[in-house]
Amino acid sequence: MAKRLSSSSSAAAALNKGSWTADEDRKLAQCIEMHGPTRWKFLALKSGLNRCGKSCRLRWLNYLRPDIKRGNISDAEEDLILRLHRLLGNRWSLIAGRLPGRTDNEIKNYWNAHLRKKAKLMEKLPAPSSTATILQDNNNEDREKTVGSSCSTGAVEIIKETQESKDRDEYWSSDDDDDGGGDVERFDSSRKGTKGLNWVKTFLELEEES
DNA sequence: AAATGCGCCAACCGCGTGCGC
DNA sequence: AGCGCACGCGGTTGGCGCATT
Incomplete structure (x- = not known):
């Protein structure tokens, strides 16, 4: 789902913000598979994504984790x-x-x-x-x-x-x-x-x- | 068909906490 | 004891998409 666009702030010029692309998801997932879901700053660097560790962590926890159950709350x-x-x-x-x-x-x-x-x-x-x-x-x-x-x-x-x-x-x-x-x-x-x-x-x- | 309103939800932000030095 | 870093949590924002007018 396309959500937030990149901010126009100066910080945004350095770090990518806003919605994650499928390619970014794939890169992050691969990196986590190799190094484990800890040390997010390191993962953010290692994955080559221009994202902060916080953003990577959130993406993993809320979207990429394999055991996520989505939608249809019973x-x-x-x-x-x-x-x-x-x-x-x-x-x-x-x-x-x-x-x-x-x-x-x-x-x-x-x-x-x-x-x-x-x-x-x-x-x-x-x-x-x-x-x-x-x-x-x-x-x-x-x-x-x-x-x-x-x-x-x-x-x-x-x-x-x-x-x-x-x-x-x-x-x-x-x-x-x-x-x-x-x-x-x-x-x-x-x-x-x-x-x-x-x-x-x-x-x-x-x-x-x- | 176009305009508007509104709900949903992904993502960001600020703050607090824990830990190592 | 104080400082800095990393991480987690809760609050908030803002864009998309559907419903309504």
């Missing part, structure tokens, strides 16, 4: 996004981590395009659990901010939930290190797979029971 996925957003707020990468094959950018876009209105409507309905109620009462603002500014009982619950989320991410990031070359230290959304989904299922089941 009802189940949509429901999951709604629930996770109620729980986590605008933590798109975390939400995406629970949806195998989906990217944070895609979920963010889907939320803005389809779910924002829906969520607003749902907010008016009674929340199914105490955690959700607490989060709703804080109007989906940043949880850590809330924790920092208040020491209410609700905040304690939020601290627990935030820490649990952190712990889960750390668990995922340290898992399967032996299958990917070992140089990907951070949580890799391309590898959390069904393990992530299982946690979500368990969590949501517990949430419904309570």
